[in-house]
Amino acid sequence: MDTLLDVRNLTVKFALRDSALTxxxxxxxxxxxxxxxxxxxxxxxxxxxxxxxxxxLVSKPGFIADGSVWFDGRDLATLSQEEMRKVRGNxxxxxFQDPMMTLNPVLTIGTQMVxxxxxxxxxxxxxxxxxAMDKLRKVYINSPEKRLKQxxxxxxxxxxxxxxIAIALLTDPALIIADEPTTAxxxxxxxxxxDLLLELCRTEDMGLILIxxxxxxxxxxxxxxxxxYAGSIVELGETEQVCSNPQHPYTRxxxxxxxxxxxxxxxxxxxxxMPNLAEIPVGxxxxxxxxxxxxxxxxxxxxLERKQSGVFAACHELE
Amino acid sequence: MGKTPLLxxxxxxxxxxxxxxxxDQLAFSGGKIVRNRSVVHxxxxxxxxxxxxETxxxxxxxxxxxxxLARVVIGLYPPTAGEIHYRGQRMDNLQGTARxxxxxxxxxxxxxxxxxxxxxxxxxxxxxxxxxxxxxELSGDQVREKIAEVMDQVGINPVWAERxxxxxxxxxxxxxxxxxxxxLDPEFIVADEPISALDVSxxxxxxxxxxxxxxxxxxxxxxxxxxLSVVEHISDRVAVLYLGTLCELATSxxxxxxxRHPYTKALLSAIPRIGKGFQxxxxxxxxxxxxxxxxxxVFHGRCPNANDxxxxxxxxxxxxxxxxxxxxxxxxxxxx
Ligand SMILES: Nc1ncnc2c1ncn2[C@@H]1O[C@H](COP(=O)(O)OP(=O)(O)O)[C@@H](O)[C@H]1O
Ligand SMILES: Nc1ncnc2c1ncn2[C@@H]1O[C@H](COP(=O)(O)OP(=O)(O)O)[C@@H](O)[C@H]1O
Ligand code: SF4
Ligand SMILES: [Mg+2]
Ligand SMILES: [Mg+2]
Numbered sequence: 001m002d003t004l005l006d007v008r009n010l011t012v013k014f015a016l017r018d019s020a021l022t023x024x025x026x027x028x029x030x031x032x033x034x035x036x037x038x039x040x041x042x043x044x045x046x047x048x049x050x051x052x053x054x055x056x057l058v059s060k061p062g063f064i065a066d067g068s069v070w071f072d073g074r075d076l077a078t079l080s081q082e083e084m085r086k087v088r089g090n091x092x093x094x095x096f097q098d099p100m101m102t103l104n105p106v107l108t109i110g111t112q113m114v115x116x117x118x119x120x121x122x123x124x125x126x127x128x129x130x131x132a133m134d135k136l137r138k139v140y141i142n143s144p145e146k147r148l149k150q151x152x153x154x155x156x157x158x159x160x161x162x163x164x165i166a167i168a169l170l171t172d173p174a175l176i177i178a179d180e181p182t183t184a185x186x187x188x189x190x191x192x193x194x195d196l197l198l199e200l201c202r203t204e205d206m207g208l209i210l211i212x213x214x215x216x217x218x219x220x221x222x223x224x225x226x227x228x229y230a231g232s233i234v235e236l237g238e239t240e241q242v243c244s245n246p247q248h249p250y251t252r253x254x255x256x257x258x259x260x261x262x263x264x265x266x267x268x269x270x271x272x273x274m275p276n277l278a279e280i281p282v283g284x285x286x287x288x289x290x291x292x293x294x295x296x297x298x299x300x301x302x303x304l305e306r307k308q309s310g311v312f313a314a315c316h317e318l319e
Numbered sequence: 320m321g322k323t324p325l326l327x328x329x330x331x332x333x334x335x336x337x338x339x340x341x342x343d344q345l346a347f348s349g350g351k352i353v354r355n356r357s358v359v360h361x362x363x364x365x366x367x368x369x370x371x372x373e374t375x376x377x378x379x380x381x382x383x384x385x386x387x388l389a390r391v392v393i394g395l396y397p398p399t400a401g402e403i404h405y406r407g408q409r410m411d412n413l414q415g416t417a418r419x420x421x422x423x424x425x426x427x428x429x430x431x432x433x434x435x436x437x438x439x440x441x442x443x444x445x446x447x448x449x450x451x452x453x454x455x456e457l458s459g460d461q462v463r464e465k466i467a468e469v470m471d472q473v474g475i476n477p478v479w480a481e482r483x484x485x486x487x488x489x490x491x492x493x494x495x496x497x498x499x500x501x502x503l504d505p506e507f508i509v510a511d512e513p514i515s516a517l518d519v520s521x522x523x524x525x526x527x528x529x530x531x532x533x534x535x536x537x538x539x540x541x542x543x544x545x546x547l548s549v550v551e552h553i554s555d556r557v558a559v560l561y562l563g564t565l566c567e568l569a570t571s572x573x574x575x576x577x578x579r580h581p582y583t584k585a586l587l588s589a590i591p592r593i594g595k596g597f598q599x600x601x602x603x604x605x606x607x608x609x610x611x612x613x614x615x616x617v618f619h620g621r622c623p624n625a626n627d628x629x630x631x632x633x634x635x636x637x638x639x640x641x642x643x644x645x646x647x648x649x650x651x652x653x654x655x
Contacts (some may be wrong), residue, residue, distance in 0.1 A: 043435075063564035116368075123480045158605070159605070186380035186381055186545065187545070187589040187590060188380065188599075188602060191591070191599045192601065194591075195601075212520065215593055216590070216595075217593045218594075219593040221597075243593045244593075253520060255593065257522070257523040258531055259526075259548045259551065260592060260593070264450055265552075265553075266524035266527050266530065270520040273490055273518075273520070273521055275341075
């Protein structure tokens with residue numbers, strides 16, 4: 001298969017006065033062309049920072065301390081700002097939880113879309129408008145001629161997120177990174193947006209990195225999943241396999257904690273909470289919440305390795 | 320039958336007038352000056368009973384009136400019309416001191432433990448405040464004892480009483496909010512999205528705590544959440560709201576196994592669940608504005624089963640054989 005993205009040993013730190021905190025720790029994964037990967041974990045696990053660092057957009061005091069991000073035969077982590085801007089506009093698009101991160105409230109949808117097209121392609125204004133309308137149709141926005149003249153506030157939350165997706169499509173990207181794109185939306189609208197993303201990935205042969213805390217969404221939309229905890233990937237594999245037969249004690253705990261998984265009235269809880277970056281334990285970051293933790297777990301960081309079940313997990317206690 | 324519910328909510332209506340000052344309302348139209356008022360119809364004629372010891376959940380999409388209903392029930396907003404009865408006694412028309420006993424018996428827990436705990440107060444002060452106000456007869460020692468007891472019950476070590484809210488994690492802060500609701504030994508707790516700001520593993524801890532407390536103290540919960548899997552798990556009964564209107568009210572099992580109202584069906588089909596396929600009922604269009612409610616059934620514009628009657632006549636909530644209460648012409652006519 002054709003590899004689209006190859007993230008290797010990515011480490012992102014945040015500089016403090018005389019030290020640095022590690023927000024993303026030695027993260028590696030690959031994505032094939034047209035493939036959909038879920039990045040799941042609790043808030044603060046490092047999902048967004050991973051997403052931003054792929055497109056080299058970690059802002060100060062954050063910096064990529066180590067690792068590479070191979071995309072289209074180039075290491076994005078080493079590109080100049082100018083070169084990176086071209087990649088971001090053309091080949092990779094990002095979608096955020098809040099559509100207003102992308103949309104400008106004082107410009108019409110049309111102005112924003114046409115400007116985006118003109119910035120990246122050598123076409124006339126009329127052609128740019130035609131492209132914009134075509135993309136609006138792709139996200140099922142009716143009467144696009146009329147919609148182009150409207151402002152963001154004239155749309156509902158779900159419609160705004162559709163428009164953001166249409167904008168992301170303007171440059172025919174090979175990869176979309178969607179960071180919690182439906183977290184602020186109601187379930188029925190979430191289902192529609194996920195439908196749409198899934199369909200677009202299929203018809204446009206687009207890769208997708210779906211960042212979310214919702215395992216249900218991941219299980220419905222993605223083919224592969226990486227579970228993050230305290231900056232590291234603790235489990236990586238086929239979504240179906242990870243969801244039905246989780247290996248890492250954290251993934252197991254997370255899935256067992258879902259109400260659907262409870263056998264009686266009590267939910268299965270993982271004791272404690274995820275440590276903040278300054279307090280990550282020595283050894284395995286999960287050792288203070290883990291039932292299996294012993295010996296090496298408290299001294300040595302476990303590496304992500306293929307385990308007997310076929311998935312990759314970072315755990316000393318798994319065969 | 321015959322048992323007095325803890326809470327009886329009868330034809331409750333809540334409107335918000337958002338027209339602004341008189342001058343903002345005046346407009347010149349057809350050669351005459353007319354006065355335009357804009358009213359948000361947040362809750363429309365909702366009736367339901369909450370039985371002692373049960374968990375009744377309210378679900379529906381954002382803006383459908385869940386929080387407004389909760390606030391009317393607990394007395395934070397006066398209803399525009401309708402009545403609230405607590406143990407058979409009408410509450411909504413009581414003022415000031417006449418209302419006080421109810422205020423201690425009914426408490427509220429909010430979604431955001433960051434916003435609802437005063438950052439400048441120590442946990443001890445946060446917990447003492449309601450006790451000192453409502454039970455001034457208690458001695459200093461009795462108050463301290465009470466606070467240690469509730470902190471212990473919610474799983475926060477009482478030695479941390481001198482700390483400030485920011486020194487705790489999100490889950491711990493929500494425990495502190497729950498402790499604050501408990502210090503007055505209430506019977507009834509309204510929890511408005513109490514776990515929505517928390518991560519999954521922490522949600523399980525807080526939900527278990529709420530279920531334990533319910534058992535220990537025989538609490539009655541009005542629980543609001545947009546997480547339908549959680550609602551299915553913890554509720555005895557579930558009420559589905561759409562545009563401030565009650566569509567369906569049923570036991571949790573019945574609702575999730577056999578939803579009857581077309582909106583309930585669509586809503587439940589959209590829940591993302593592990594291992595479930597990705598088939599959901601697609602609704603056309605968006606939720607209309609509560610400023611101008613649709614005629615007839617509030618759901619008719621998006622309902623796949625709507626007919627002329629639906630567009631004209633407001634459906635009445637009826638009890639089906641299964642015990643579910645459903646407001647839908649299609650169900651009544653037997654065509655759904
Ligand atoms: N600008 C920043 N400065 C310092 N720390 C940051 C900054 N941005 C993120 N972090 C930290 O990096 C960690 C990972 O954050 P993030 O990737 O946003 O988590 P997630 O998206 O999984 O919720 C968190 O501990 C967060 O506090
Ligand atoms: N204080 C208020 N003033 C005016 N409108 C309000 C007020 N509170 C709520 N609303 C409106 O009432 C409707 C119901 O809101 P709410 O009860 O908060 O819904 P939910 O909790 O289900 O999301 C919404 O249209 C909301 O904008
Ligand atoms: S009353 Fe009519 S429009 Fe309303 S839900 Fe029932 S079938 Fe649909
Ligand atoms: Mg994030
Ligand atoms: Mg609300």
